[in-house]
Amino acid sequence: MTSATLSRNKAGFNLFKFTVRKNIGIIILATVFMLLICPGYVFIEMSNYQAGSSFFSNPYNMKNSIIGISTVITVVVSIIAVFSCFVNFSFLYSKKSVDVYHALPITRTSLLFSRFFAAVVPLFIPIILCYGSLIGLSFFDNVVADIKSILTAFAFSAAIMLMSAAFTMIFIVCAGSVFDLIISFVGINLGAFLSVLIVFSLCDKYLIGFYGSNESFWIWHSSPFIYGVAAQYSVLYKQIGYNSLRILQTEPIVSLLMILAIAVVSVVCSVLLYNRRKSEKSGDSYAYKFIYYICSILVGFVAAYGLGMIFSVGSYGVVFWIFAVLGAVLGTVTLGGISDKGFKTVKKSLLFGAVSAILLAATVVSLKLDITGFSKRIPETDSIKEATVNLMGDEFKVNPKKAVELHKFFVEEAGKDAEYYGQYAIINYELEGSKNLNRIYHYDENDVPDILLEIYKSDERWEELKEKLSELNYFTVDFYGKNFDDREAAGVTLSKEQAQLLIDTYISDVKEKATEDILSYDDSLSHMYIEGRDGDGNDYEYFKFTIEQSFESTLNLVEQFLSNGGQSTVLKD
Amino acid sequence: MISCKNLTKTFGNKKALDNVSFDIADGSIYGLVGSNGSGKSTFLRLASGVYMPDGGEITVDGESVFNNPQIKGRVAFLGDTPYFFAQSSINEMASFYSSMYESFDYDIYKRLIETFPLDYKAKISSMSKGMQRQAALILAMSTAPKYLLLDEAFDGLDVVMRKVLKAILIDGAEKRGMTTVIASHNLRELEDLCDHVGLIHNGNVLFNDEIENLRGKLHKVQAAFEQVPEITVFDGLNVLKTEQTGSILQMVIRGDESEIMDYINKLSPLFAECIEPTLEEMFVFELEVTGYDVSNIIKE
Structure with a gap:
């Protein structure tokens, strides 16, 4: 290591120490707030159980309540981490402060890491205290606890907090002002979540055979924040033996590695973007316009569907499309107006509105035409490990050949009558390579297919x-x-x-x-x-x-x- | 040496610096003059590594500045509006800079805090604009920079503090070989301080030279004649500008002072004298020759 490298590392570490000292207030507040949740709230809950005032007269079952406690800890500490990053990188949004920071004898990468770690590393203190107190409480009499679950929850809380902060860094580096940072952060994360819901609502309407259980996978993967909490939730349910309540079926270690991978990729992206970020963009709406474009299209897409649905009262006719176009344009023009503090770029906003409306229309058309062949996809019998059929809520295993036969019947016959919503049958295949394929079909209760009765019997x-x-x-x-x-x-x-x-x-x-x-x-x-x-x-x-x-x-x-x-x-x- | 070659910086559609090339010699006190929005501050931010060039290059001691901590450690940049951490005192800021700059010199800091009568433990945010600028100067100087870049350095300072600052900068140049670049829209402030000067306008450096060279080259001559000769009589001189008021001629002439006076004395004037022009006048003369509308470029 050369002396120059040593010097750089020292400057970075000094900046880290200095920033941590500046963050003392946030750290103390976060610690107090989180200790109120755990062990504070948990202690009160335990007292209630032991006093017999709760619904259950059993001993306090920390094993079950760890999911709720750890989810609250994770959500709270992640919110604090995001806020802490906002505060520690607020210098990027003022020309005065950016002059000082960017003139310092330190590389941009070191500057980003110093501030980032100063924002998140101290937050491990409240996490450790919270979970440490849970371990302490688990040794009390009349408490049923599982140390492994507590340690697992700790690992997930820490990893999700790190990931949340890292993912937020992308927005921080791309924004040019605090206001636009908040707009893009909320707009993109909420927009992605709502867009997934909209697409699945359209799938439900237009894609023959589309089964709602497919939705949850994408919903839980629509944002790193949602994925993190869903993963923690699922892993802990698995650990306490309630497999059926798991949202995601991923193995705990895979989920944890996934969360850490998102954190690493986010930090790498942030560093790459920050190294090319133009200092003169401080005070502008965005340092990188692409984040605004994504936000604009998502807002337009959601607004198009929302306004269309409100004014067409749930039907997808001409009225829907008129108001969908209006909604898309209103959404993007409003966002543009907010970002530009005026309507200088109204033409661009109109373009984004048009793109959003076209995207919505393209989604509907592609679903109606089934361009991916989703509705007609029937697996080869050899590739099916197991097949189940769910008839009106009654689920049972069937011979794969029979399942395929039933599937073919629906695709070729009943599928043509997709608008009809009567009785339903869900075919679920577990395929080679841990893949699943689910389809739902509706049938006329006055004309029940023979093959269904045959399978039923x-x-x-x-x-x-x-x-x-x-x-x-x-x-x-x-x-x-x-x-x-x-x-x-x-x-x-x-x-x-x-x-x-x-x-x-x-x-x-x-x-x-x-x-x-x-x-x-x-x-x-x-x-x-x-x-x-x-x-x-x-x-x-x-x-x-x-x-x-x-x-x-x-x-x-x-x-x-x-x-x-x-x-x-x-x-x- | 600070050197820029074909340096270009663009903000949107506007070129703040357009293919600029010039050097700033080590140990000099360089005045960068220009009206608001001419590109002075942009140049300083490029020289301090705050901005990334869009074209060409700017080097300090032969190395690119942007994202180069070794070079940035030798440069202190003080923007037109100083920035301090919230709730911090001068002592706390000094502690921060000492942890970031290896060259931070507490002896210089102590000397400066004896010179500037400030409360070093008070919150900087509670201080006046002038005091804040003094605080920023103290901190910048304490990093013992090889290159000190000051943007509108004298803004907010009273007459006494301006003199103190000038003395400190001259002292820095003499004792430590410090190079100072001062961007200002006020030529008069720089007149008795700078040894080099450059004029920047609309992103172009129109003029860049040593003040001594300028002074040696340009002369303002006043001469009275019984009968004012034809202007063509002065064709043997490099006359840049001529004004006649009655029997008195005022001329701005480029060339050697003794040769000019010999030439004029041969025309038997009633009276003739050579006056050294002010820095502002020198700029005006030079720029008028190149066809620029000086009133738009140099404003107080």
Whole structure:
């Protein structure tokens, strides 16, 4: 290392130390504020539990509440980190201060790192104190805790805070004034999120087979901030054993690395942009116009859809498009007016408005024409690891060949009637390479396809169900419908053997007597809901069964259970 | 040496500096003169590494300044409006600069705080504009720069402080070989301070020379004649400007003083004298020759 490098590093470190000293106020406030959340709020919550004033009289279950606590910690510390970056780089927006900072004998890269680390590194103190206090509280009597979950939550909170600050740096470097920084930061992040929702709303409307569960993936990935919180949430749910509540299925270490990768990429982008940033842009709206262009198009896109929907009352006709164009232009011209503090660049704003409206129209056209072949995509049978079908909320495994057969039927026949929203069937494929493919199709309840009934009655469907039931011990059954001796609803608790008897009887009825009515909303249908729990009572499964009037054996058995006193009486074998 | 070659800086559609080339010699006190918006401050910001050139290059000691900490460590730039960290005192700012500039010299700082009567522990934000400028000068000088770049250095300073500042700059040049570049729109401020001067207008350097050279070249001659001779009589001299008031002729002539006076005395004037023109007059003469409308360029 040359003496010059040593000197540069020293100047950078000195600037870091100086900035940290200047940030002492923010650090103390952040620490106090976060300690009020944890352990402050957690301590009060624990006291309530132990005093028996809460709904649960169990010991305080920190294992479950760690998700809520850590999410609040992450969100709060990330907001503080973003604010801290705003404050530490506010010198970029004044010609006076930028003269001083950019004349200092330090490279731009060192300057950025010194200020960035001075903004975020001290925030590890409140994070460590918060999670350290949680670890301390977990040793209290009557507290059920999981140190691994706390440490995992700590790692995620710290990484997400770092990522939030790093991602914000891109906006900071690109903006020319504090006002435009806030506009672009909020505009792009919120705009991206809303645009994803809009696109999925359009997919839902125009893309045959589009299934809403596809939305969540993109929604959670629409912004690094949202992704970070969703990842933490999912990882912690996985750790405490509630897999079904996970938003993202990514492995914890992959999520963590992803968050850190976003942080690194954001910092690298910020450094590259900062090194080419023109000092004279301080005080202008933007140092890099591209950020304004992106913001403008997103605002125009959201405004177009919003105004179109408001004035067309939810329909996509001519009125929608007239107001969509108006909305796009109003959105971009207003943003341009705010950024320019006037309407000098109104022509450019109009152009962005037109681009936004065209983008919206292009989205609709491409969805209607299915240019990606989304609606017609049917996987090869060989590539399917597992296939499930969900019929009106009743999900079960099916033979991949049958699933493909059903899929082809919908694509070739029912798909043509995409406007019809009646009964639905969701086909879900788990493909080779950990890929998934989901499609939803609607069918006419007065003309239920034969293949659906065939799948409904198939052996695979019932074998899987019986297998699941065999792992459970305690059963609660609720009945709804007119079949139950004119009672609208009734409930009973069953033993394992009784539940198995009931299911066997029901399956026998389905195979012998079920008609296409079972896949419709026929008023004559009754429903049976079985909730089964395992030995610990922690894990449970929930099943729904539709009962036709012709299912005499099932109905007789149910009547027999109910006549013995419902929930309070359990039949002896 | 500060050297720029084909230096260009553009703000939007406006060229603040347009293909400018000139050098500033080490140890000189260089006055950069021009009206508001002429490109003076832009040049200083380029020389201090604040701005990135859009074309050409500017070097200090042979190296590019932009993003070059080694070179920037030798340069102190004081903009037209000083900036200090919020709530900071002069002592705190000195502590900051000492941590950033290896060359920061506390001996110079101590000498300067004895010279300038300021409260060094008080918040700078509570000080007057003139005091803030003094504080900024003290801090800039304390970094013991090889190159000191001052933008409108005398703004807000009273007469006494202006003299003190001039003395400090001259002292810096003499004792440490410090090069000072002062951008100003006021020529008179620079007259008794600078040894080099450049005139910048609309992004172009119109003029760049040593003041001594200028003084040696240009002369203002007043002569009275019984009968004023024809102007053509003076064709043997390099007359830049002639004004006649009755029997008195006022001429601005380029050339050697003794040769000029010999030439005029041969015409038997009743009275003839050679007066040294002011810096402003020299600029006016030089620029009028090149066809510039001086009234638009040099304004007080």
